[in-house]
Amino acid sequence: MRDKLTPKNIIFFSIVGFFPLLMYAVDYINLLLSYRDIFLPTPSGDYILYTVVQVGLYTLLAVGLNIVCGFTGLLDLGYVGFYLVGGYTAGLLMVRLGFSYWMVLPLAVLNGALWGLLRGAPTLRLTGDYFAIVTFGFAELLYRIVKNEIWLIGDINGFVKNIPHITFFGIKLNQNWHHYYHILILLALVIFVTYRLQHSRVGRAWVAIREDEQAAASMGINVSRYKSLAFAVSAAIGALGGAFLAPFSSIISARTFEFWESILILCMVILGGKGSIKGSVIGAIILGSLSEILREILSNFPQFGGARYLIFGIILVLLMRYRPDGLIFKKA
């Protein structure tokens, strides 16, 4: 992944960079053809763009979760809790206090990191399934709180409605291509930070803790400090995703942050291979698109509403059985 200007990279980056243009071109061609009464069975480019933004959001979350699950090797079943913290920090500040998105973004990230440290402090000693259970309980508690504290949220079931659009020097950023470039920039930033961390002293310390905590401690690594750092960075990325979600979907509810969402993100990390950024990105792209396609197909069959998660469950079981290290795995 060294930044060389090879033809392959140029093609890759131009597709990523001009993707919205491509999608709007599809729409334009469809429009032209429809004048001649030709209807191609393609979904609208704008809809695809919207889906791609959602997949990008999942990718962001998967990269964040990978820090705790992949690098430090602790199973986090409550990652959605930080997503929730970011979402509600951004949503409430923007709706109630009229903060601008650009002010809310760093606040949400800081708040997420704070919650990460808060959750991390009592769980530093825990490993394995006890850590997993505490993280699960933590996310469920947060979910209960936003569902029940009507004075705080302002509506039942954690609804925050009419979250204003992002404005940038007076320009409203409410088109899907705006969101596309926005999430792309956030994602690039997050991947850059995570990549640099992974290949630094910090990342090596995390992996050392994963492989053998006692050995790492005896080699002079401050286990508590590095674990706390991993919790904080991972939580901050989750909150960043939440802060993006709030103005992007303009409405958030407690249902967005159910336990199954944590599992979906975990599934992405595991599919790609724990401990590899590339793996998390690819896992998120595969499962995120699969999730959206299934949602689209299954919306015609309401009685099979559960089939989407049934398939994720089967994927998890099969992965653990046959490829416990993920599809793409490189020993770090």
Place this chain on the structure above:
Amino acid sequence: MEQFSQQLINALVLGGIYALIAVGYTMVYGIIELINFAHGEIFMFGAYFAFTLVTVFNLPFWVALPLSMLLCAGIGMLMDLVAYRPLRNAARLSALITAIGVSIGLQNLARIIWGARQRPFPSESLPAFLRQGIPPSEPLSAFSLTETAIALPGGAFLPYRDLCIILLALALMIALNRLVSLTKIGKAMRACAQNRVAANLMGINTNRVIVITFAIGSALGAVAGVMVGIKEIIEPTMGYYKGVAAFAAAVLGGIGNITGAMVGGLLIGFAEVFGAGYIPYGYGSGYRVAIAYIVMIAVIIIRPSGLFGKSTATRA
């Protein structure tokens, strides 16, 4: 006082149900050190199986209950054979992730088969004394209660249904206790829990013991599911909520310890009912489920070995 004794009865019923589910978690954890996340789903399937046997196949309730236990035991065994046995020597987190996958899969399978909506257990299929005495919405009146409940001194009522649930839970607990401490398979289970490799070397077929453990736990879970079905409501997510509460009970009692799970189940039942009943401003009811989470987190952080468990160095 009247409210208190009524709550006491509710707490005993809920506690008995939790204890039955918690035993399934704790027995599996005791032997293969796996948090069987999918156990709550087995419990949910128990309720649905009984429901289907009664409504679709028109079987009498007393036939449907043991059949549902058998079916659930089958699912539990199948789950072990298909999902967990191949991972017996793999990393422990792999097994946990598999359990979560099985749990999501089963829950959504139920949603596909039976639909997402809540269903009451058809009361006309129940024996007369198990029928619901009072619709929960109506105020207590002695008139509607005398046929289905025992009037206790102090103004509270003990419905026969609740009495049956408590007695059945108690009987099953005693039976399980006898099974584990007196029979040959119980001895094998205890040996496996102490040291699986050594048990295997002594000629115990550990895989068979594990499958039987899954079957027993699942059958008890099925009974609990039917109990919740006739007392509350049947829905695909019931296994998730009640399952977590029961898991909290197992942790509270010291995971791996069967007596601990029974006591923990009762305690969680009491905490939930009295928490929901006595915490003011509606906080209690909104956070009813959360009480179990709080207890679970507090126990894991403060005293990971629970009330009765032996303290071990790591829970990796």
